[in-house]
Amino acid sequence: MLLRQKIKPPGQRPDAVKKAVPAALKSGQYPLCVISQPFGSGKTVFISRYVREHGIQVLWYNLDSTDNQEYLFLEYMEYLFSQIPGRNPQRGVTAWGGEKFEIPSPERLRSLLGGASEALRAGGERYCLVIDSFETITGDGINAMMDQMVKYRPDELSIILITNREIPGFLLRPILNGECLALGGETLFWTREETREYMFRELPESGEDQAGWVYGQTEGWPAGIVLLTRYLRQCAGKWDWDEIFLNTYLGDYLDEALSERGIEGDLWEFIISTAVPRDFTGEGGMAALEDERFMEHLHRVFHGNLFLQYQEGIYHYIPFFREYLVRKCAQNRKQEILSRLLTFYVKKREYIRAVRCGLDGRLTEQLSGLLGLCGRELLREEHLRLLGEALDFLEEQEVEMDLESLETAAQYAYAAGRYSRMESYLNQGDIQFGKENRFSAYRSLYKAFLHLREDRERYGTQINNALFFLKENGLAVPYLREQDREALKELDAEYMALEQKSGIRLLVNPFGTFRALLPDSGKALSWRTKKGRELFAYLVEMKGKPVERKQLIKTLWPEEIPDNAVAMLHNMIYSIRKELSAYHLEGLIRYQDRRYSLPVEMIQQEFSDLEEISRMVEAGTAEQLRGKEERFERYWGRYLEDIDNQWSEELGNYYDRIFEKGCRLLGDSYLGEGNYERAEVFYRSAAQLDPYSEELEEKRLECYRGMGDYRQMKRQYEAFEKVCIKDLDGPPSPVLETFYRKCSREAGKNQ
Known part of the structure; x- marks a missing residue:
């Protein structure tokens, strides 16, 4: 019928x-x-x-x-x-x-x-x-x-x-x-807007978040939207999948529908197994399930309208259906599948998917090692939430992190504004080194950015120092916030403007204590070690000429070269560059063809005409020296006085001779013209280098006689006499004494 x-x-x-x-x-x-x-x-x-x-x-x-x-x-x-x-x-x-x-x-x-x-x-x-x-x-x-x-x-x-x-x-x-x-496809599936309109009609108190969640879980499947809306009406907005499948008949509905389809055996096992990961590729799914009939089952499920979606090579079940399926899978089976899939993704360098597998499967050991391997890729705005979930899970499991994981964790904590946790992670890494390292550099960098507005000069310098350390040691710059990157651009622009303002970046005074000064502020560079200052002074003295490493080592250690001289040299150059980096001058020391040099066009000595003056003195031309005579009115100071080395000693002696000879030339020139006052100035300067010279003393006495200042002549001779008796154990020579007596008698007649 x-x-x-x-x-x-x-x-x-x-x-x-x-x-x-x-x-x-x-x-x-x-x-x-x-x-x-x-x-x-x-x-x-x-x-x-x-x-x-x-x-x-x-x-x-x-x-x-x-x-x-x-x-x-x-x-x-x-x-x-x-x-x-x-x-x-x-x-x-x-x-x-x-x-x-x-x-x-x-x-x-x-x-x-x-x-x-x-x-x-x-x-x-x-x-x-x-x-x-x-x-x-x-x-x-x-x-x-x-x-x-x-x-x-x-x-x-x-x-x-x-x-x-x-x-x-x-x-x-x-x-x-x-x-x-x-x-086919989703012809009858609802759009996001249709879902929203339906929910607002059936559940007026629902908001955009609820409508968005329902659409996201169902991807527009009508029956799911209707059942979930009914659930939300009952649960007052609390979303819990176990409750949903229990109280909305959604689970029973799916059970019956799948039973009518006759899905069982290997195919049913395939479906619940492929629902364990959030998504999968064909190749990844085969690696995770190790199923010879994988492609056959995949074809049946995908073309069988079982909520399996495909986009750009990736398969995924509609979320509500996945939530239903994973509850049918045993926990140990889930972990087995996700562990295999995590290993597959790591081999493919698809680290984001691997981390999701580690979290979903609570694979503590694999996840901990993974963060050290792919932490930098996770330190992007779109992945920070995932990274935070992984770190929270590992902390909950009390996992001891390796250095790479600590580095990632510290950067995440900074990005998330968890500064106390950042400090904790950095301390855990820093304590394992005992010297300057990437963790201490990160701490300096992050703290400087946090306090930059309080003292721009101080913390700007600290930022540059930290960045220099990372660059010199081949280390990547850590995660920076958007405002940090903007601050760096502003600092770079400030230093660029300073550089364009003047090509001279350093002023050097080699006489007396060696000093290198910033031209605008007059601030002196500090030196970590005496040898570091000596190295920089030597490169300055070479006036741009490149120097081989071997020559530098011989110059710095002329008597006995240390076993670790190369390492010491590199450390000195590093420390100098670090000091210079605070002012964007780390590139001042150049290294090319295994030789070091300083750009002469960027460094100016306080006595910029020193070479010109030296040539004039060597030529013995007093007339030309008259144009530079103010240089000889006072003693320059000992050249590189605070550097104790053979090369600096030789240079010191040379420039002392230049000064003394120049003074004598100018004194003799003015004495010959009868300009006793100017002549005495230069003889007096020369006497600072040769205080026992009777020749200079006689010329000074002659200058006082010529000026008619016999009282000053007497004081000068008596002072010279005391110095000779004290330092030379005897009075001046009879020749000088006779000359003085002669001048004294002239003084008596003139009076």
Whole structure:
């Protein structure tokens, strides 16, 4: 006996969301249509509304598993076609429901279609045959008959087939030939805006966050949205998946739907296993499951409308369905799958996916090692939340981190504003070194950025020092906030403006204590060691000429070269560059072709005309020296006085001789002209270097005599006499004494 419910169109039901009918379906240009959507998509409601609103004469057949019997399928088809005016039933047996055909099925079907075609042409009307729930058909016989029906379908009869599985094979050729419209994918899935409108209508107190969460979990699946909205109405906004599956019948609904699909055995194990990771690639899934039939199962699930999505090489289940599936998987199986997948992603250097696997599987050991391996990749704005989750988990598990993980953790803590945790991580790393290291550099850098507004000069210098250390040691700059990067640009611009203002970046005074000064502020550079100052002074003295490393070592240690001289030299150069880096001058010491040099155009000595003066003195031309005579009015000081080395001693002696000789030349020149006052100035300066010279003393006495200042002459001689007795154990020579007596008698006569 036929069941009328199976051949009766569904009653009119309101759509929760009224989806627009695709223009291609509405136009009627396709005689065949298949709508392949997951269960719960509203396929039946959608098609029934479509035929009703468009006034289409419809023959509706609701299939179930019993319709796999060919005779029964034909009985229903005969009855449906008998509803066409002018068409009478043609039975192949004497009564409805017979078990055997007197007429074989193919001939009987063709006869049935032929009769329907005659009646349709005679009546001049068009009909639409809707075959619903075709996923229940598993027999080859029914599929063969449907193939015949598609081939021999009357022109006046269109066919719509509804299924929640893959598109049947007999429709593939018509689809390729443009004769069949395939509505798949998410044709009936709701948009984000449709989800929002539905929720605001059904749950007025819901907000944008709730609507966004529901859409994100269902990706627009209608049944899921309806059930989750009901759950939110009951739970007052608290989201808990265990509660959802228990209290919304969503779990029961999925259980029943999957049971009807007959999913079991290896395929069921495949589905729950591939739901364990948040997403997977074909290659990654095979590595995680180690399943020889992986691709076969993947094809069945993807084309079987089981909520498996695919985009740009990545598969993922719609979140609600994944949450349902993972609750079917044992914990040890989850960890096994995620551990394999994590290993796969690490080999592929897909570290973000690997970290997610580690977190989802609570794989403590693997996750800890992973952070050290890929921490820098995680230190991006879009991944900071994931990194924070991983660090919180490891801290909760009381995992002892390695240096690389501590480095990552400290940078994350700074980015997240957790400064006490940052300090803790940096201390844990710093304590393992005992000297300047990347952790101490990070601390200096981060603290300087945090306090930069308080003292720009001080903390700007600290920033440059820290960055210099990292650069010199081949270490990457740690994570910086946006405001840090902007501050760095401003500091760089300030130093660039200073550099453009003047090409001279350092002023050097080599006489007395060696000093290097910043031209604008007059601030003197500090030296970490005496040897470091000596090294810099030597490079200054070379006036831009490159010096080989061996020569520098011999110069710095002329008597005995230390075993670690090369390392000491590198440390000195590093310390000098670090000091210079505070003022963006770290590039001042140049290294090229294994030789070191200082750019002469960027360094100016306080006595910039020293070489010119030296040449004049060596030439013995007093007339030219007159243009530089102010240089000889006071002693310059000992050249590199505070540097104790053979090369500096030789230079000191040389420039002392230049000074003394220049003073004598100028004194003699003015004495010859009778300009006793100017002559005495230069003789007095020369006497600072040769205080026991009777020749200079005699000339000074002569100058006082020439000026008529006999009282000063007497004081000068008596002072010289005391020095000789004290330091030389005797009075001046008879020659000088005689000259003085002679001058004294002249003084008496003049008085």
